[in-house]
Amino acid sequence: GAGALYIAEYYSWTVSYQVMAALVGVGALTVLVAREPAVNHFAAASDIAQKVREEASKRTHLPPALAKFAGWFYAAIAGPFLDFFRRYRELAIAILVLVAVYRISDIAMGVMANPFYLDFMGFSKTQVADVTKIFGFFMTIAGSLLGGVLVVRYGVRKILLAGAIMTAATNLLFVVLAQYPPNVATLAVVVSADNLSGGIANVALIAWLSSMTSASFTATQYALFSSLMTLPGKFLGGFSGIVVADFGYAEFFTLAGLMGVPAIFLVLFMMKHGARLDALAPEKAG
Template identity: 30%
Template sequence: MNYYTNRRVIAVFLLGISSGFPWVIIGSALTLWLKEAGLSRADIGYAALIFSVYAINFLWSPLVDRIGFTRMTAFVSKIGIQLDSRRVWVAICQLAIAIGCILMSMHSPEINAKSLVLIGLFVATASATQDIAVDAYRVDSFDRSEPQLISAAAGAATAGWWSGYAGLGFLPLFLSDQNWSWPQLYIAMAGIVALLFSLTIFLPVVRFTGTQEQGKIFDEFKTSVLSTHARHKYLLLTLASLPFVVVIWSLAGAPGIPQSIQQHSAFIPILIVCVLTLLALTTWRCQNLLTNQTQSNYPSRLDTPLAWFLTAVAGPLRDFFQRNGYRFAISMLCFIFIFKIGEAFLGRMSIVFYKEIGYSNTEIATYSKMLTWWLTIIFAITGGWINGKFGLYRGLFVSGIAMAASNLMFSWIAEVGPSIPLYIAAIVVDGFAQAWSTVAFVSLVSLMCNHSFSATQYALMASLGNFGRTTLSATSGQVVDWLNGNWSLFFIITSLMVIPGLTILWRLKAPIENLLKQQPTQT
């Protein structure tokens, strides 16, 4: 337990608060605001699509790896403030979130709900980018020879996230019952983000940057690009740009695709598969480029920007699959994708369920926020210590079973009505499941990352998890409506969603244990 007094672990806890609080701004608070404005369950569920940016933030995560703000950090060091690129990214995102809160306070869902949701999308984008930098800061703060500190940092990150989401999230829910208007609450939340910004400036500097290895890979790509014919350079640039074109096209409303197809539940998963396939093709083409160099040179203006682009995009993917092996890497990505889908369906509609079943805003704030906050801190810190001592595999498996049990507890509440003792019991089980699974998940993903590409590689894996947790759960309101408001059956169905993830985890036992034993340190 002494690991939690480490200065780097404490810094991770504070940044965890910064990561969790935006989910109050665009999650609980916005959901209640829309509910009180009279929007339907289905509309509220579709508003959750703003969380989809968390599922695709890996697309711009290479920028966090490659843009280091060296001039800015050098300038502020002259006045005694030691900054690194990770914290500069965090600070910029925090300022954007605060501005977004102020803008949201100027809108009303009764008059223009669309504008309010669009600003929420802006906040979500800044928050998703902040998550990239925060995760990279945590990974780069610890050596792989420090597994206990890595587990402790995972516990601190989880405890911090829930301190921001549930602890600070208690305030707007509680104050909303004390005659505070939602615009006033969003101004207050902007002030909280500004306070977090001031703390970020004085956190410890990361231990690893990976700048030297990135430089070597850049030189390697530039040499290969130089020996590539011009038409192949344009072809490669086009191929590498296609994933971003697909995402921009989809965010623009997927013009040319009928609404009936866009509203199909398989449409977004197909888009994600297309993007990942294009990224894989780009990585494969780059690998061929490196292994089939010619003696001839074809210099052009594209050489430097293309090499930079390939280092940022293809470099992390190539490293990830080469180090972990294609079979294990793909299996792990599948596990990350489906592990928390059931928990996501519960979380997305939980506030609506609490209100419809008969709980007040104060009861929701007291038990769902404050109680969950303390439980998660306890279970996260304990889980970090136990996972470091007894192994991450056991932690993941036990937490998966607990997630299914917690959903069944909410099904019980739906049958008996708004019982406070049963509500508390469900919150305890749910807090245990979420904290334990997240700590083990974060520790495992951190160990799979290379310090040279920690932002991109961690964001790729976290985005897959967020895709299952947020994008698919946007249909949760429709599922409840399809079940004619049968909340009990809804939670039973969500509890069964954990089975595929546990099946994959069981088959990955040996590779995971080998990863923990053999993972080398790379700086």
């Protein structure tokens, strides 16, 4: 991110995208020329293979090929979903809604961050790269480390609530930033708060999602959660330009902050039913 802005500042966006395309090409070329590793794919997926055999053995009334297909479909696709809904029962929908809305405020706001910095505030590309990409990166790492410590110390649901509140609140700092002339120090303070809260919230959310995945279906269930937690924000972020054009940046960031309120109430709901969630949580191996 920072490199692209530096190149655009000193050369042009055309050169910046050409460099990014060339760097992507390095990865593509590496994949094409690299030799295929000698991997026992059956052994790598032995847990799924065993599950498929177990499920197929329950369907001996079917032709062998159909029984194997039904066993695979249950083990790889239907099983993870049925396991989640059977385990969490009446709380399953609330959990999925929380996963969907937890990062919606942060993701929707992030879509318009660079246009806000560059076009509205008037910061140079170098200033944006220095503060939001380089300095912001280290603040995110600091937030993640702090989030991990806090989760261990106070438990995941309390930090999940703190992350939801902080994410919504830091969006309102951009409303304040929009009211004043560009100042790098003020930008650094806002970016620090935003990235620290984002790091804490992400760690708490990942820890919470990991605690809810079953050892038998870890990959599929975590893929479901991780896809769901970004999809609504990405979708709504596509309309952010319309909101800014019709109302302005201050109103947009206020709306983005308010979009975080449902997550706060849903976390409170989960905390209220914490004992129930703990009782339904899957047992972890080891």
